[in-house]
Amino acid sequence: MAGASTAQFGPLSVKELSVKAEDFDFNPSIALKYWLRTADTLLREALIYEQENNDQQAFLLLMRYATLVAYKLPNHPSAREPEYRLGLRAADKTLPRVLDQLELLKPRINARYDAWHKALQRRGVASMAVESERPSSQTQFDLTASDPAVAGNTVTLAAAENSDLAIRLAHKEIRRRETRRRATRQTGVSPEQEQERRTAGPWEDLDSAGTKKSQHSDDDEMRRNMEDAKRRMDGENGMAAGTVKKRITDAPPRPTRPLAQRENSEYRYPSIQKSQPLRDTAASISRTSSPTYGIPPLPPKERNDITVQTGPPAIPEKTTLHRPDSMSSLKSPPSFTFRPSAYLENGKPLRTVFLPQDLRHKFLQVAEPNTRRNLETCGMLCGTLISNALFISKVVIPEQESTSDTCDTINESAFFDYCAAEDLMVLGWIHTHPTQTCFMSSRDLHTHCGYQVMMPESIAIVCAPSKSPEWGVFRLTDPPGMYSVLNCHKTGLFHPHDEPNVYTNALRPGHVFEADGLQFELVDLRPQ
Structure with a gap:
């Protein structure tokens, strides 16, 4: 391997x-x-x-x-x-x-x-x-x-160097979880009961009756x-759990991109520095006592197709599998976990995020009607965690209201209900700039701050189909970006921030890796 x-x-x-x-x-x-x-x-x-x-x-x-x-x-x-x-x-x-x-x-x-x-x-x-x-x-x-x-x-x-193995494991695990959810629903548990049990915690006894x-x-x-x-x-x-050091700031992140008039500004958008990957050094201590995190059985080979749908996904059909060469000679696969692929500026590791290679193309196809009318479109990047790596498996397009420079999500509860029912994590978001270049506007930065608070690996994909470059994958720097945005009191779509390097590229050699063959589904929650 x-x-x-x-x-x-x-x-x-x-x-x-x-x-x-x-x-x-x-x-x-x-x-x-x-x-x-x-x-x-x-x-x-x-x-x-x-x-x-x-x-x-x-x-x-x-x-x-x-x-x-x-x-x-x-x-x-x-x-x-x-x-x-x-x-x-x-x-x-x-x-x-x-x-x-x-x-x-x-x-x-x-x-x-x-x-x-x-x-x-x-x-x-x-x-x-x-x-x-x-x-x-x-x-x-x-x-x-x-x-x-x-x-x-x-x-x-x-994770990036073992993408074939990672993708096969992801397909198998995602299918297994979907099968388990379907089995639960077939037992007669209503969506409301399932959501209540899920909210009550993952170890909640499913047979217990609440009053x-x-x-x-x-x-x-x-x-x-x-x-x-x-x-x-x-x-x-032996310690007080409440003794965590606090960093008190004043401005909360904005969860949506409010409708507002574009302001005239000579704001120079922040420069973008590249993330650096984690590299190994030699030297290791071999251990005689080790855990047994076994590799799951290799899954069936998946079809490299993409499904666009407006409702719950269907389970892919199973086909035969050919084991990868790196694993074929092993009677008992070694225990492993995917290690981080990059790190924040404060030194904390970032887990690899696997991004389906065709995701932005399919998203742009769905966004095309809005793009022609010079309206932004946004979608949520959802997925799951497997072996210490994050896999984007769905793009969910929530209900939204758009202008040429903004995109407001509405009826957020429907989106989060869907994520809870499908056991999805929100790993970031994607949106279009119909006429502008590929960059993170001030509103984008404030919006993304809310995602990165929830998960440091969260990413923002910006698509500018009429410009070059046509797209980018970004995250806030931490520090100084997160602190700068959290403390920002300025208004307007294109206001400057005091720090020069507020955000950075996240695509490899950052923590995001485009994975050819990783399946995903696009789910449109907008009224048809």
Whole structure:
């Protein structure tokens, strides 16, 4: 397998994971709806990592989720507003299950950590000396090796260099999840019940029957759950989960691109610097004790076609498979996870995002009627997480209102209901510039800030079919872009920002890789 390497550093301890879990900035000026969606994304990711036996990353995400829900969200300025009560109550109900899951993961993490140190001691390597080598520098390899999603894994793969394997695994897993959802619905569970159970948390007992309570009773239960969660978290980890450092800013990101008149401006759009990929260094410590993250059986070979539809997708038909040459001689495939492919400016790794190669062409075909009338069109990039890589599997076009320079999404609840029903993560967005060049306008930057708060790997694709270059894949720099946009109070479509490098290219050698043959579906939710 191309780009395979072994881990230089061993697994992380529960204490280390807890510290990393609390290392995030909670900004109360960001709209509460974004934080609620962030919490939902954390929980979805944690469940996938747990199902893939990636205990370290599952623990980190669950711990971060519990910290966010128990300590941060109740203190948000908008927490008492009626429109958020239901979302906060649903998140609170998950806390007991999340804390129970953390308890189940802790002994497994500790056992693996202890076994690794004992193995080193048997080879005459002092445990304390190795611990002192835990990367504190900001080199690319150190950042990868200290990432809980890959630290201590026997084999990590470069996702882009193993795209054939990644695509086959993605097709199989996406089809398996769709089959599972269909099976659930065939048992007689209504969409409303399914959504309620999903909101109640991934470990909710599907056979349990809930009872409706009064608002007063729900509030009391929520308060008790939060207090219990705080006691358990403080007691178990020997530290207060609420001691996360804050960076308070004033301007929340704008979730949509408001309709406004274009202003005359001599604004020079920010320069774009290239992201740098993570590169391996030599040297590794072979471990006698390792986890067993087995590769799933290789899936049937997929058709490289694209389906445009306006309703739920059909399950692709299965065909025969020819194993790739790199795997054909292995009776028992090695354990692996995809390692990050790039990093933020602050040093945090970015997981690879696989982008279907034909996605923008198909999107532009659907957007053509608007483009001819000089109207923008936007779509949401949705997908899933598999083996520490992100796969875009759907483009969902929500209801929207457009001008030549803006595109407002409307009826957002329908879009998020669809994502919840299809178990999709929002990985970014795509939109057209019918007559303008390919760049991120000020409104685009404010819009994308909301996506990147929810997931650092979120991307913005801009299509300018009448200009050159015709398209680009972007993300905000962090720092300085995220901080600059969050603190921006200026108005207007084309206002300047103080920092010169607010956004950057994300396409390879960034963290986004175009994958030939990766299937996707385009779902149009606009009224026909």
